[in-house]
Amino acid sequence: MLSRRSYSTAPALLKTPLYKLHESLGADFVDFAGYAMPILYKGQSHIESHHWTRNKAGLFDVSHMLQQKFKGPDTIKLLEKVTPTDFKALGQWKNQLSVLLNEQGGIVDDTIITKHNDDNTFYVVTNAGTREKDLKFFQEQSQGLNVQFETIDNSLLALQGPEAASVLQKFTNEDLSKIYFGNSKYITIPAFNNTEVHISRGGYTGEDGFEISIPNTISYELAQALLENESLKPIGLAARDSLRLEAGMCLYGHDLNDTITPVEGSLSWVISKSRREEGGFNGASKILAQLKDRSLVKQQRVGFKLTGPAAREGMEIFSIENPEQQIGTVTSGSNSPSSGNGRTNIGQAYVQRGFQKSGTKVLIKIRNKLREAEIAKQPFIAPKYYREP
Amino acid sequence: MFSRSITSISRQSLRLTSLRASVRFNSSVSHKITPGSIITQYSSTAPQVRYTAEHEYIAQHADNVSFIGITKYAADALGDATFVELPEVGDVFAKGDSIGSVESVKSSSEIYTPIDGEVIEVNTKLTDSPQLINEDPLGEGWIAKIKAEVKVEEVEDLMTEETYEMSLQDEDADGH
Numbered sequence: 275m276l277s278r279r280s281y282s283t284a285p286a287l288l289k290t291p292l293y294k295l296h297e298s299l300g301a302d303f304v305d306f307a308g309y310a311m312p313i314l315y316k317g318q319s320h321i322e323s324h325h326w327t328r329n330k331a332g333l334f335d336v337s338h339m340l341q342q343k344f345k346g347p348d349t350i351k352l353l354e355k356v357t358p359t360d361f362k363a364l365g366q367w368k369n370q371l372s373v374l375l376n377e378q379g380g381i382v383d384d385t386i387i388t389k390h391n392d393d394n395t396f397y398v399v400t401n402a403g404t405r406e407k408d409l410k411f412f413q414e415q416s417q418g419l420n421v422q423f424e425t426i427d428n429s430l431l432a433l434q435g436p437e438a439a440s441v442l443q444k445f446t447n448e449d450l451s452k453i454y455f456g457n458s459k460y461i462t463i464p465a466f467n468n469t470e471v472h473i474s475r476g477g478y479t480g481e482d483g484f485e486i487s488i489p490n491t492i493s494y495e496l497a498q499a500l501l502e503n504e505s506l507k508p509i510g511l512a513a514r515d516s517l518r519l520e521a522g523m524c525l526y527g528h529d530l531n532d533t534i535t536p537v538e539g540s541l542s543w544v545i546s547k548s549r550r551e552e553g554g555f556n557g558a559s560k561i562l563a564q565l566k567d568r569s570l571v572k573q574q575r576v577g578f579k580l581t582g583p584a585a586r587e588g589m590e591i592f593s594i595e596n597p598e599q600q601i602g603t604v605t606s607g608s609n610s611p612s613s614g615n616g617r618t619n620i621g622q623a624y625v626q627r628g629f630q631k632s633g634t635k636v637l638i639k640i641r642n643k644l645r646e647a648e649i650a651k652q653p654f655i656a657p658k659y660y661r662e663p
Numbered sequence: 664m665f666s667r668s669i670t671s672i673s674r675q676s677l678r679l680t681s682l683r684a685s686v687r688f689n690s691s692v693s694h695k696i697t698p699g700s701i702i703t704q705y706s707s708t709a710p711q712v713r714y715t716a717e718h719e720y721i722a723q724h725a726d727n728v729s730f731i732g733i734t735k736y737a738a739d740a741l742g743d744a745t746f747v748e749l750p751e752v753g754d755v756f757a758k759g760d761s762i763g764s765v766e767s768v769k770s771s772s773e774i775y776t777p778i779d780g781e782v783i784e785v786n787t788k789l790t791d792s793p794q795l796i797n798e799d800p801l802g803e804g805w806i807a808k809i810k811a812e813v814k815v816e817e818v819e820d821l822m823t824e825e826t827y828e829m830s831l832q833d834e835d836a837d838g839h
Contacts, residue, residue: 319743320767321741321742321743321745321768512742517767583748583766584746584766584768584771587769606770609746609766609767617746619746641761641773647779
Protein backbone atom coordinates (compact mmCIF):
# COMPACT_ATOMS: atom_id res chain seq x y z
CA MET A 275 0.00 0.00 0.00
CA LEU A 276 2.94 2.29 0.48
CA SER A 277 5.38 2.74 -2.29
CA ARG A 278 8.89 3.95 -1.86
CA ARG A 279 10.22 7.13 -3.29
CA SER A 280 13.62 6.79 -4.81
CA TYR A 281 16.07 9.45 -3.77
CA SER A 282 18.69 10.83 -6.02
CA THR A 283 21.56 12.57 -4.33
CA ALA A 284 19.59 15.03 -2.27
CA PRO A 285 21.17 18.39 -1.51
CA ALA A 286 22.15 18.84 2.12
CA LEU A 287 19.23 20.15 4.09
CA LEU A 288 19.61 23.30 6.12
CA LYS A 289 19.08 23.11 9.85
CA THR A 290 17.57 25.61 12.22
CA PRO A 291 19.42 26.48 15.47
CA LEU A 292 16.96 24.17 17.25
CA TYR A 293 17.71 21.11 15.15
CA LYS A 294 19.53 19.27 17.93
CA LEU A 295 16.68 19.95 20.32
CA HIS A 296 14.20 18.41 17.88
CA GLU A 297 16.50 15.44 17.52
CA SER A 298 16.70 14.98 21.29
CA LEU A 299 12.89 15.13 21.45
CA GLY A 300 12.63 12.24 18.99
CA ALA A 301 11.43 14.23 15.99
CA ASP A 302 10.95 12.79 12.55
CA PHE A 303 12.17 15.26 9.98
CA VAL A 304 10.99 16.21 6.52
CA ASP A 305 12.43 18.45 3.87
CA PHE A 306 10.45 21.68 4.01
CA ALA A 307 11.71 24.47 1.77
CA GLY A 308 15.20 23.01 1.94
CA TYR A 309 15.21 22.78 5.73
CA ALA A 310 15.10 19.62 7.83
CA MET A 311 11.99 20.39 9.85
CA PRO A 312 10.26 18.28 12.49
CA ILE A 313 6.99 16.78 11.28
CA LEU A 314 6.08 14.76 14.37
CA TYR A 315 7.70 14.19 17.74
CA LYS A 316 8.03 10.90 19.53
CA GLY A 317 5.06 9.89 21.66
CA GLN A 318 2.45 12.05 19.92
CA SER A 319 0.42 11.21 16.86
CA HIS A 320 -0.65 13.89 14.40
CA ILE A 321 -4.15 14.09 15.87
CA GLU A 322 -2.88 14.12 19.45
CA SER A 323 -0.49 16.99 18.68
CA HIS A 324 -3.29 18.87 16.92
CA HIS A 325 -5.64 18.57 19.92
CA TRP A 326 -2.84 19.38 22.36
CA THR A 327 -2.34 22.72 20.63
CA ARG A 328 -6.08 23.49 20.66
CA ASN A 329 -6.45 22.48 24.33
CA LYS A 330 -3.09 23.37 25.94
CA ALA A 331 -0.11 24.87 24.14
CA GLY A 332 2.26 23.87 21.37
CA LEU A 333 5.76 25.07 20.54
CA PHE A 334 6.63 25.27 16.84
CA ASP A 335 10.04 25.98 15.39
CA VAL A 336 9.48 28.39 12.52
CA SER A 337 13.08 29.62 12.35
CA HIS A 338 13.20 28.73 8.67
CA MET A 339 11.06 31.76 7.88
CA LEU A 340 12.79 34.91 6.66
CA GLN A 341 12.95 37.72 9.21
CA GLN A 342 14.11 41.16 8.11
CA LYS A 343 14.27 44.67 9.40
CA PHE A 344 13.55 47.44 6.90
CA LYS A 345 14.93 50.86 7.76
CA GLY A 346 15.21 54.20 6.07
CA PRO A 347 13.19 57.24 5.05
CA ASP A 348 11.57 55.50 2.06
CA THR A 349 10.45 52.36 3.91
CA ILE A 350 6.75 53.24 3.83
CA LYS A 351 7.08 54.23 0.19
CA LEU A 352 8.46 50.77 -0.57
CA LEU A 353 5.89 48.93 1.53
CA GLU A 354 3.03 50.84 -0.04
CA LYS A 355 4.38 50.06 -3.49
CA VAL A 356 4.64 46.32 -2.91
CA THR A 357 1.56 45.84 -0.71
CA PRO A 358 -2.02 47.18 -0.80
CA THR A 359 -1.93 48.01 2.92
CA ASP A 360 -1.91 51.46 4.56
CA PHE A 361 1.26 51.47 6.64
CA LYS A 362 1.02 55.13 7.55
CA ALA A 363 -2.18 54.35 9.44
CA LEU A 364 -0.79 51.27 11.17
CA GLY A 365 0.00 52.04 14.79
CA GLN A 366 3.45 51.68 16.32
CA TRP A 367 4.22 48.14 17.53
CA LYS A 368 1.26 46.80 15.58
CA ASN A 369 1.55 44.02 13.03
CA GLN A 370 -0.49 43.37 9.95
CA LEU A 371 -0.92 40.46 7.56
CA SER A 372 -0.41 41.59 4.00
CA VAL A 373 0.65 40.36 0.58
CA LEU A 374 3.58 41.27 -1.63
CA LEU A 375 2.38 42.07 -5.14
CA ASN A 376 4.05 41.92 -8.53
CA GLU A 377 3.23 44.43 -11.30
CA GLN A 378 0.44 42.18 -12.58
CA GLY A 379 -1.23 42.14 -9.16
CA GLY A 380 -0.17 38.54 -8.45
CA ILE A 381 0.86 37.54 -4.94
CA VAL A 382 4.63 37.13 -4.59
CA ASP A 383 4.28 36.05 -0.96
CA ASP A 384 2.17 36.60 2.12
CA THR A 385 3.83 38.40 5.00
CA ILE A 386 3.42 39.79 8.48
CA ILE A 387 4.73 43.33 8.74
CA THR A 388 5.20 45.13 12.06
CA LYS A 389 5.75 48.84 12.53
CA HIS A 390 8.31 49.58 15.23
CA ASN A 391 8.90 52.91 16.97
CA ASP A 392 8.64 55.12 13.88
CA ASP A 393 7.53 55.14 10.26
CA ASN A 394 11.02 54.20 9.08
CA THR A 395 11.47 50.92 10.92
CA PHE A 396 9.57 47.76 10.15
CA TYR A 397 9.98 44.07 10.99
CA VAL A 398 9.02 41.87 8.05
CA VAL A 399 8.49 38.11 8.15
CA THR A 400 8.08 36.15 4.91
CA ASN A 401 8.03 32.49 3.97
CA ALA A 402 10.97 30.09 3.90
CA GLY A 403 10.10 28.60 0.53
CA THR A 404 10.19 32.01 -1.13
CA ARG A 405 13.37 33.31 0.55
CA GLU A 406 15.49 33.86 -2.57
CA LYS A 407 12.60 35.15 -4.64
CA ASP A 408 11.56 37.64 -1.92
CA LEU A 409 15.10 38.94 -1.35
CA LYS A 410 15.49 39.58 -5.07
CA PHE A 411 12.00 41.12 -5.21
CA PHE A 412 12.76 43.61 -2.43
CA GLN A 413 16.08 44.54 -4.07
CA GLU A 414 14.40 45.19 -7.41
CA GLN A 415 11.43 47.03 -5.99
CA SER A 416 13.58 49.33 -3.86
CA GLN A 417 15.65 50.66 -6.78
CA GLY A 418 15.98 54.41 -6.27
CA LEU A 419 14.50 54.26 -2.77
CA ASN A 420 16.39 54.81 0.45
CA VAL A 421 15.66 51.59 2.33
CA GLN A 422 18.15 49.35 4.12
CA PHE A 423 17.46 45.66 4.50
CA GLU A 424 18.86 43.73 7.40
CA THR A 425 18.28 39.99 7.65
CA ILE A 426 17.66 39.06 11.26
CA ASP A 427 19.47 35.83 11.98
CA ASN A 428 17.33 34.91 14.98
CA SER A 429 15.43 31.78 15.88
CA LEU A 430 11.66 32.12 15.54
CA LEU A 431 9.38 30.13 17.80
CA ALA A 432 5.60 30.06 17.68
CA LEU A 433 3.91 29.42 20.99
CA GLN A 434 0.25 28.62 20.28
CA GLY A 435 -2.77 27.56 22.27
CA PRO A 436 -4.97 28.65 25.17
CA GLU A 437 -2.12 28.23 27.67
CA ALA A 438 0.52 29.97 25.55
CA ALA A 439 0.32 33.23 27.52
CA SER A 440 0.61 31.56 30.93
CA VAL A 441 3.59 29.51 29.71
CA LEU A 442 5.42 32.62 28.46
CA GLN A 443 4.40 34.82 31.40
CA LYS A 444 6.63 32.77 33.72
CA PHE A 445 9.66 34.01 31.78
CA THR A 446 9.01 37.72 31.76
CA ASN A 447 8.01 40.58 34.05
CA GLU A 448 6.19 42.19 31.16
CA ASP A 449 2.40 42.02 31.72
CA LEU A 450 1.33 39.91 28.74
CA SER A 451 -2.34 40.61 29.42
CA LYS A 452 -1.66 44.11 28.06
CA ILE A 453 -0.30 42.81 24.78
CA TYR A 454 -3.18 42.09 22.43
CA PHE A 455 -3.63 40.24 19.16
CA GLY A 456 -1.74 42.16 16.49
CA ASN A 457 0.62 43.83 18.97
CA SER A 458 4.38 43.40 19.04
CA LYS A 459 6.98 44.30 21.62
CA TYR A 460 10.56 43.70 22.71
CA ILE A 461 10.52 42.04 26.10
CA THR A 462 13.38 40.90 28.30
CA ILE A 463 13.90 37.43 29.75
CA PRO A 464 15.39 37.78 33.27
CA ALA A 465 16.37 34.12 33.52
CA PHE A 466 18.56 34.58 30.44
CA ASN A 467 20.53 37.69 31.40
CA ASN A 468 17.67 39.98 30.45
CA THR A 469 18.12 39.02 26.82
CA GLU A 470 15.71 40.90 24.61
CA VAL A 471 13.26 38.93 22.45
CA HIS A 472 10.68 40.25 20.02
CA ILE A 473 7.17 38.96 20.55
CA SER A 474 4.12 39.31 18.31
CA ARG A 475 0.75 38.18 19.56
CA GLY A 476 -0.94 36.03 16.92
CA GLY A 477 0.00 33.03 14.85
CA TYR A 478 -1.01 30.47 12.31
CA THR A 479 -3.36 28.15 14.20
CA GLY A 480 -6.44 30.25 15.07
CA GLU A 481 -5.43 30.05 18.74
CA ASP A 482 -4.10 32.76 21.00
CA GLY A 483 -0.32 32.77 21.00
CA PHE A 484 2.97 34.46 20.23
CA GLU A 485 5.67 34.39 17.64
CA ILE A 486 8.95 34.97 19.43
CA SER A 487 12.11 36.07 17.68
CA ILE A 488 15.04 35.00 19.84
CA PRO A 489 18.81 35.51 19.51
CA ASN A 490 20.43 32.20 18.61
CA THR A 491 22.70 32.48 21.65
CA ILE A 492 19.78 31.57 23.93
CA SER A 493 17.11 30.05 21.68
CA TYR A 494 18.03 26.43 22.36
CA GLU A 495 18.10 26.84 26.14
CA LEU A 496 15.01 29.05 26.20
CA ALA A 497 13.02 26.54 24.15
CA GLN A 498 14.18 23.79 26.47
CA ALA A 499 13.20 25.83 29.53
CA LEU A 500 9.77 26.65 28.07
CA LEU A 501 9.20 22.94 27.42
CA GLU A 502 9.70 22.17 31.11
CA ASN A 503 6.15 23.47 31.54
CA GLU A 504 3.97 20.38 31.27
CA SER A 505 1.26 22.30 29.41
CA LEU A 506 3.64 22.81 26.52
CA LYS A 507 4.68 20.22 23.95
CA PRO A 508 6.74 20.55 20.80
CA ILE A 509 4.52 20.31 17.73
CA GLY A 510 5.62 19.53 14.19
CA LEU A 511 4.61 20.55 10.70
CA ALA A 512 1.93 17.85 10.41
CA ALA A 513 -0.32 19.51 12.99
CA ARG A 514 0.76 23.00 11.89
CA ASP A 515 -0.89 22.27 8.56
CA SER A 516 -4.17 20.85 9.90
CA LEU A 517 -4.39 23.68 12.47
CA ARG A 518 -3.88 26.43 9.87
CA LEU A 519 -6.40 24.81 7.51
CA GLU A 520 -9.06 24.80 10.22
CA ALA A 521 -8.20 28.45 10.87
CA GLY A 522 -8.74 29.19 7.16
CA MET A 523 -5.20 30.39 6.60
CA CYS A 524 -3.33 30.15 3.31
CA LEU A 525 -0.18 28.20 2.61
CA TYR A 526 1.83 30.11 0.03
CA GLY A 527 2.73 28.04 -3.03
CA HIS A 528 -0.43 26.01 -2.56
CA ASP A 529 -3.35 28.33 -1.87
CA LEU A 530 -1.66 31.45 -3.24
CA ASN A 531 0.83 32.05 -6.02
CA ASP A 532 2.29 34.66 -8.39
CA THR A 533 -0.73 34.60 -10.71
CA ILE A 534 -3.43 35.02 -8.06
CA THR A 535 -4.57 38.51 -7.05
CA PRO A 536 -5.63 39.24 -3.45
CA VAL A 537 -9.25 39.54 -4.62
CA GLU A 538 -9.11 36.11 -6.24
CA GLY A 539 -7.34 34.82 -3.14
CA SER A 540 -10.23 36.07 -0.93
CA LEU A 541 -7.78 38.39 0.79
CA SER A 542 -9.47 41.67 -0.22
CA TRP A 543 -9.51 42.57 3.47
CA VAL A 544 -5.76 43.22 3.40
CA ILE A 545 -6.43 46.06 0.92
CA SER A 546 -6.84 49.11 3.15
CA LYS A 547 -9.68 51.51 2.50
CA SER A 548 -7.37 54.44 1.82
CA ARG A 549 -5.39 52.39 -0.69
CA ARG A 550 -8.61 51.51 -2.55
CA GLU A 551 -9.05 55.20 -3.17
CA GLU A 552 -5.48 56.25 -3.85
CA GLY A 553 -4.13 53.05 -5.51
CA GLY A 554 -0.45 53.36 -6.35
CA PHE A 555 0.57 49.82 -5.44
CA ASN A 556 1.76 47.12 -7.83
CA GLY A 557 -1.10 45.74 -9.89
CA ALA A 558 -3.50 48.36 -8.52
CA SER A 559 -5.35 48.88 -11.80
CA LYS A 560 -6.24 45.20 -12.08
CA ILE A 561 -6.96 44.71 -8.39
CA LEU A 562 -9.09 47.84 -7.97
CA ALA A 563 -11.02 46.97 -11.11
CA GLN A 564 -11.74 43.51 -9.66
CA LEU A 565 -12.98 45.10 -6.44
CA LYS A 566 -15.39 47.31 -8.36
CA ASP A 567 -16.60 44.73 -10.84
CA ARG A 568 -16.75 41.20 -9.48
CA SER A 569 -17.43 39.79 -12.94
CA LEU A 570 -13.71 40.36 -13.56
CA VAL A 571 -12.95 37.82 -10.82
CA LYS A 572 -12.95 34.61 -12.84
CA GLN A 573 -11.99 32.34 -9.95
CA GLN A 574 -11.91 32.68 -6.21
CA ARG A 575 -10.42 30.90 -3.22
CA VAL A 576 -13.06 29.18 -1.09
CA GLY A 577 -13.24 26.70 1.76
CA PHE A 578 -15.07 23.40 1.37
CA LYS A 579 -16.01 20.43 3.48
CA LEU A 580 -17.00 16.85 2.84
CA THR A 581 -17.25 13.52 4.60
CA GLY A 582 -15.70 10.22 3.56
CA PRO A 583 -12.28 10.42 1.97
CA ALA A 584 -10.46 13.74 2.16
CA ALA A 585 -9.90 15.85 -0.93
CA ARG A 586 -6.23 16.57 -1.56
CA GLU A 587 -4.25 19.20 -3.44
CA GLY A 588 -4.70 19.00 -7.20
CA MET A 589 -8.02 17.16 -7.21
CA GLU A 590 -10.54 18.41 -9.74
CA ILE A 591 -13.89 19.96 -8.82
CA PHE A 592 -16.99 19.58 -10.99
CA SER A 593 -20.41 21.13 -11.18
CA ILE A 594 -23.18 19.05 -9.65
CA GLU A 595 -25.58 20.08 -12.43
CA ASN A 596 -23.08 19.21 -15.11
CA PRO A 597 -20.53 16.68 -13.83
CA GLU A 598 -18.62 16.93 -17.12
CA GLN A 599 -17.73 20.54 -16.41
CA GLN A 600 -14.62 21.14 -14.30
CA ILE A 601 -15.19 24.28 -12.29
CA GLY A 602 -12.25 24.26 -9.90
CA THR A 603 -9.23 22.66 -8.29
CA VAL A 604 -8.37 21.77 -4.69
CA THR A 605 -5.27 23.58 -3.38
CA SER A 606 -5.15 22.19 0.19
CA GLY A 607 -7.08 19.43 1.88
CA SER A 608 -7.05 17.45 5.07
CA ASN A 609 -9.09 15.74 7.66
CA SER A 610 -10.20 18.21 10.33
CA PRO A 611 -9.50 16.76 13.78
CA SER A 612 -11.38 19.59 15.56
CA SER A 613 -14.64 19.69 13.67
CA GLY A 614 -17.38 17.13 13.04
CA ASN A 615 -16.14 14.57 15.55
CA GLY A 616 -13.00 14.04 13.47
CA ARG A 617 -15.04 12.75 10.51
CA THR A 618 -15.14 15.97 8.53
CA ASN A 619 -12.65 16.80 5.83
CA ILE A 620 -11.91 20.38 4.93
CA GLY A 621 -9.87 22.23 2.40
CA GLN A 622 -9.31 25.21 0.19
CA ALA A 623 -9.95 25.41 -3.53
CA TYR A 624 -10.27 27.80 -6.41
CA VAL A 625 -13.68 27.70 -8.09
CA GLN A 626 -15.09 29.58 -11.02
CA ARG A 627 -17.25 32.59 -10.46
CA GLY A 628 -20.78 31.47 -9.65
CA PHE A 629 -19.71 28.54 -7.47
CA GLN A 630 -18.09 30.51 -4.64
CA LYS A 631 -21.12 30.94 -2.35
CA SER A 632 -21.18 29.04 0.94
CA GLY A 633 -23.58 26.14 0.76
CA THR A 634 -23.02 25.51 -2.95
CA LYS A 635 -22.78 21.78 -3.60
CA VAL A 636 -20.00 20.61 -5.88
CA LEU A 637 -18.37 17.31 -6.83
CA ILE A 638 -14.72 16.49 -6.18
CA LYS A 639 -13.02 13.68 -8.04
CA ILE A 640 -11.26 11.55 -5.45
CA ARG A 641 -9.55 8.43 -6.77
CA ASN A 642 -11.74 8.44 -9.87
CA LYS A 643 -14.99 8.75 -7.99
CA LEU A 644 -17.05 11.94 -7.77
CA ARG A 645 -17.85 12.85 -4.17
CA GLU A 646 -20.20 15.53 -3.00
CA ALA A 647 -18.68 18.46 -1.15
CA GLU A 648 -20.02 21.80 0.02
CA ILE A 649 -18.46 25.23 -0.29
CA ALA A 650 -18.10 26.44 3.30
CA LYS A 651 -17.17 29.57 5.20
CA GLN A 652 -13.69 29.87 6.61
CA PRO A 653 -12.39 29.64 9.29
CA PHE A 654 -13.81 26.21 10.09
CA ILE A 655 -13.22 26.79 13.80
CA ALA A 656 -13.91 29.95 15.79
CA PRO A 657 -10.60 31.83 16.26
CA LYS A 658 -9.61 32.46 19.87
CA TYR A 659 -7.41 35.50 19.47
CA TYR A 660 -6.73 37.66 22.52
CA ARG A 661 -8.22 40.85 21.17
CA GLU A 662 -8.15 44.27 22.71
CA PRO A 663 -11.52 44.80 24.41
CA MET B 664 27.13 15.97 5.74
CA PHE B 665 23.95 14.30 6.81
CA SER B 666 23.41 13.51 10.40
CA ARG B 667 21.99 10.13 11.22
CA SER B 668 18.38 11.21 11.53
CA ILE B 669 18.34 13.04 8.27
CA THR B 670 19.83 10.09 6.48
CA SER B 671 17.16 7.93 7.95
CA ILE B 672 14.48 10.11 6.42
CA SER B 673 15.79 9.63 2.97
CA ARG B 674 16.16 5.93 3.55
CA GLN B 675 12.78 5.23 4.91
CA SER B 676 10.51 7.84 3.55
CA LEU B 677 7.35 6.45 2.15
CA ARG B 678 5.59 8.30 -0.55
CA LEU B 679 2.47 9.83 0.90
CA THR B 680 0.25 12.32 -0.81
CA SER B 681 1.27 15.52 0.89
CA LEU B 682 3.82 15.11 3.57
CA ARG B 683 6.43 12.44 3.81
CA ALA B 684 6.21 10.39 6.94
CA SER B 685 8.99 8.21 8.13
CA VAL B 686 9.14 5.36 10.58
CA ARG B 687 12.14 3.73 12.05
CA PHE B 688 12.46 0.01 11.74
CA ASN B 689 11.71 -1.44 15.12
CA SER B 690 12.51 -5.08 15.57
CA SER B 691 10.17 -5.33 18.56
CA VAL B 692 7.13 -4.62 16.36
CA SER B 693 5.40 -7.89 15.57
CA HIS B 694 3.93 -8.59 12.19
CA LYS B 695 2.13 -11.71 13.35
CA ILE B 696 -1.64 -12.03 13.13
CA THR B 697 -3.09 -11.04 16.52
CA PRO B 698 -3.68 -14.23 18.52
CA GLY B 699 -7.33 -14.83 19.36
CA SER B 700 -8.52 -12.27 16.80
CA ILE B 701 -11.32 -12.80 14.32
CA ILE B 702 -8.65 -13.72 11.77
CA THR B 703 -7.28 -16.67 13.72
CA GLN B 704 -10.69 -17.73 15.00
CA TYR B 705 -12.06 -18.21 11.50
CA SER B 706 -10.85 -21.82 11.42
CA SER B 707 -9.23 -24.30 13.75
CA THR B 708 -5.94 -24.31 11.87
CA ALA B 709 -3.57 -21.39 11.71
CA PRO B 710 -3.82 -19.34 8.50
CA GLN B 711 -0.95 -19.07 6.04
CA VAL B 712 0.30 -15.50 6.27
CA ARG B 713 2.17 -13.59 3.57
CA TYR B 714 3.24 -9.98 3.08
CA THR B 715 3.72 -7.64 0.12
CA ALA B 716 6.48 -5.14 -0.55
CA GLU B 717 3.76 -2.47 -0.29
CA HIS B 718 3.05 -3.59 3.29
CA GLU B 719 -0.25 -5.45 2.91
CA TYR B 720 -0.73 -8.81 4.58
CA ILE B 721 -2.88 -11.75 3.57
CA ALA B 722 -3.91 -14.44 6.06
CA GLN B 723 -5.33 -17.40 4.17
CA HIS B 724 -7.28 -20.26 5.66
CA ALA B 725 -7.52 -23.81 4.27
CA ASP B 726 -10.73 -23.00 2.34
CA ASN B 727 -8.93 -20.09 0.58
CA VAL B 728 -10.84 -17.49 2.58
CA SER B 729 -8.27 -14.74 3.07
CA PHE B 730 -8.17 -11.71 5.35
CA ILE B 731 -6.39 -8.71 3.87
CA GLY B 732 -5.09 -5.71 5.75
CA ILE B 733 -2.04 -3.53 6.23
CA THR B 734 0.97 -4.32 8.40
CA LYS B 735 1.89 -2.64 11.66
CA TYR B 736 4.82 -1.00 9.87
CA ALA B 737 2.45 0.59 7.36
CA ALA B 738 -0.03 1.62 10.05
CA ASP B 739 2.75 3.31 12.02
CA ALA B 740 3.99 5.08 8.91
CA LEU B 741 0.53 6.41 8.09
CA GLY B 742 -0.28 7.65 11.55
CA ASP B 743 -3.81 8.11 12.84
CA ALA B 744 -6.22 6.59 10.35
CA THR B 745 -9.17 8.92 9.75
CA PHE B 746 -11.02 7.06 7.00
CA VAL B 747 -10.93 3.66 5.36
CA GLU B 748 -12.49 3.17 1.97
CA LEU B 749 -13.69 -0.42 1.70
CA PRO B 750 -14.44 -2.49 -1.39
CA GLU B 751 -17.94 -3.87 -1.91
CA VAL B 752 -18.99 -7.43 -1.28
CA GLY B 753 -19.12 -9.21 -4.62
CA ASP B 754 -16.32 -7.15 -6.19
CA VAL B 755 -13.89 -9.36 -8.06
CA PHE B 756 -10.27 -8.27 -8.13
CA ALA B 757 -7.05 -9.39 -9.74
CA LYS B 758 -3.78 -9.31 -7.84
CA GLY B 759 -2.45 -5.76 -7.71
CA ASP B 760 -5.85 -4.08 -8.10
CA SER B 761 -6.69 -1.29 -5.68
CA ILE B 762 -9.44 -2.51 -3.37
CA GLY B 763 -9.68 0.62 -1.26
CA SER B 764 -7.64 3.14 0.64
CA VAL B 765 -6.56 4.15 4.09
CA GLU B 766 -6.38 7.84 4.93
CA SER B 767 -4.65 9.71 7.68
CA VAL B 768 -5.04 13.42 8.34
CA LYS B 769 -2.55 14.37 5.66
CA SER B 770 -2.27 11.40 3.34
CA SER B 771 -4.11 8.72 1.42
CA SER B 772 -2.71 5.34 0.50
CA GLU B 773 -4.18 2.72 -1.79
CA ILE B 774 -4.60 -0.84 -0.64
CA TYR B 775 -3.73 -3.40 -3.30
CA THR B 776 -4.96 -6.97 -3.15
CA PRO B 777 -2.13 -9.50 -3.01
CA ILE B 778 -4.25 -12.19 -4.69
CA ASP B 779 -7.03 -12.80 -7.24
CA GLY B 780 -10.47 -13.35 -5.75
CA GLU B 781 -13.93 -12.14 -4.81
CA VAL B 782 -14.72 -9.94 -1.82
CA ILE B 783 -17.05 -11.88 0.50
CA GLU B 784 -17.03 -9.56 3.50
CA VAL B 785 -15.62 -6.18 4.47
CA ASN B 786 -14.78 -4.89 7.93
CA THR B 787 -17.61 -2.39 8.36
CA LYS B 788 -16.35 -1.57 11.87
CA LEU B 789 -13.67 0.52 10.18
CA THR B 790 -16.33 2.95 8.95
CA ASP B 791 -17.00 4.17 12.47
CA SER B 792 -13.67 3.20 14.01
CA PRO B 793 -10.88 3.79 11.50
CA GLN B 794 -8.45 3.89 14.43
CA LEU B 795 -8.66 0.06 14.56
CA ILE B 796 -6.14 0.24 11.71
CA ASN B 797 -3.63 1.71 14.16
CA GLU B 798 -4.65 -0.21 17.26
CA ASP B 799 -4.74 -3.69 15.79
CA PRO B 800 -3.97 -3.74 12.06
CA LEU B 801 -3.32 -7.50 12.01
CA GLY B 802 -6.49 -8.33 13.94
CA GLU B 803 -9.56 -6.15 14.49
CA GLY B 804 -8.27 -3.77 11.82
CA TRP B 805 -8.52 -6.26 8.93
CA ILE B 806 -9.94 -4.65 5.80
CA ALA B 807 -11.46 -7.24 3.46
CA LYS B 808 -12.16 -10.95 3.37
CA ILE B 809 -11.59 -12.42 -0.05
CA LYS B 810 -12.37 -15.87 -1.40
CA ALA B 811 -9.08 -16.39 -3.20
CA GLU B 812 -8.72 -18.37 -6.39
CA VAL B 813 -5.31 -19.77 -5.49
CA LYS B 814 -3.16 -20.60 -2.49
CA VAL B 815 -0.82 -17.89 -1.21
CA GLU B 816 2.12 -20.26 -1.65
CA GLU B 817 1.49 -20.19 -5.40
CA VAL B 818 1.51 -16.40 -5.70
CA GLU B 819 4.75 -14.80 -6.80
CA ASP B 820 6.41 -11.96 -4.90
CA LEU B 821 4.67 -12.57 -1.58
CA MET B 822 6.95 -12.74 1.44
CA THR B 823 6.89 -14.88 4.56
CA GLU B 824 7.01 -13.09 7.89
CA GLU B 825 10.73 -13.70 8.15
CA THR B 826 11.44 -12.35 4.65
CA TYR B 827 9.16 -9.37 5.26
CA GLU B 828 10.92 -8.41 8.46
CA MET B 829 14.27 -8.78 6.74
CA SER B 830 13.03 -6.49 3.97
CA LEU B 831 12.19 -3.86 6.59
CA GLN B 832 15.70 -4.13 7.97
CA ASP B 833 17.07 -3.74 4.46
CA GLU B 834 14.89 -0.71 3.99
CA ASP B 835 16.47 0.63 7.14
CA ALA B 836 20.00 -0.14 6.01
CA ASP B 837 20.13 0.74 2.34
CA GLY B 838 19.81 4.14 0.84
CA HIS B 839 22.41 6.90 0.82
